[in-house]
Amino acid sequence: MKLRAIFLGSVGLFSGAVSAQSAHQHGVAELFFAANGSELQIELHTPADNLLGFEHAPVNQQQRQTLQAAQQTVQQIEQLFVFNQAECELSNLSQDWGELADGDHHHEAGHEHDAEHEHDAGHDHDAEHDHDAGHQHDGEHDHDEGHQHAAHQDINLNYLFSCQDAEQLTSIELLWFKAFPNLHKIRVQGVSERGQVAVDLGPNNNQVKL
Structure with missing residues (x-):
């Protein structure tokens, strides 16, 4: 009931x-x-x-x-x-x-995100900035939506x-x-x-x- x-x-x-x-x-x-x-x-x-x-x-x-x-x-x-x-x-x-x-899953996912970010940082930022700007915005949007969902x-x-x-x-x-x-x-x-x-x-x- x-x-x-x-x-x-x-x-x-x-x-x-x-x-x-x-x-x-x-x-x-x-x-x-x-x-x-x-x-x-x-x-x-x-x-x-x-x-x-x-x-x-x-x-x-x-x-x-x-x-x-x-x-x-x-x-x-x-x-x-x-x-x-x-x-x-x-x-x-x-x-x-x-x-x-599901704390362990999210914790591991956070580390994976950091690792990818560190890997991308090694590339020429200026060369890829124009190409990746739209994708980066979408990625941040999805990321923010996830935090917004978790925040409630x-x-x-x-x-x-x-x-x-x-x-x-x-x-x-x-x-x-x-x-x-x-x-x-x-x-x-x-x-x-x-x-x-x-x-x-x-x-x-x-x-x-x-």
Whole structure:
């Protein structure tokens, strides 16, 4: 079940309330949840910059370590969620990091590009400038398009929890702002047996009341 598609496709589901924004916006994430019986599903959609500080495949060891650390942190439930008045255990977590997970490929491709550039530098620049100018422009255009595409990379996380005393769950505290300082706002939409929720949360107001 894809909660984001369900909520965004439900006309009037949150009439008069804050609606989720699907646009890519740094500092802002979207969270969708559905509580049904003992099951609680939570989906988080965020620009990669909010979790990593960059939005392209890692190109050096530091960025690879940052990616690995973030992928580990999103699995540390106690650092991200507090379930008040109920005990919820993670049953399943699916992660979609898109092109970010293909860091080695992009890293090698970058070296290949540098090697070709160095090889071309050995040729007479003036002699080939007129001939290659158009091709060079096209190449740079394609290269820029690739960076532009990578600069809008999103991360999608889907959590499934099993909760004891689920009917006693009164609120969910989001600790994401502390774990990922680049994150400043989470737009929340959800539904439980108590009704519907639509709210914007931040570091000083991080509790979803059910």
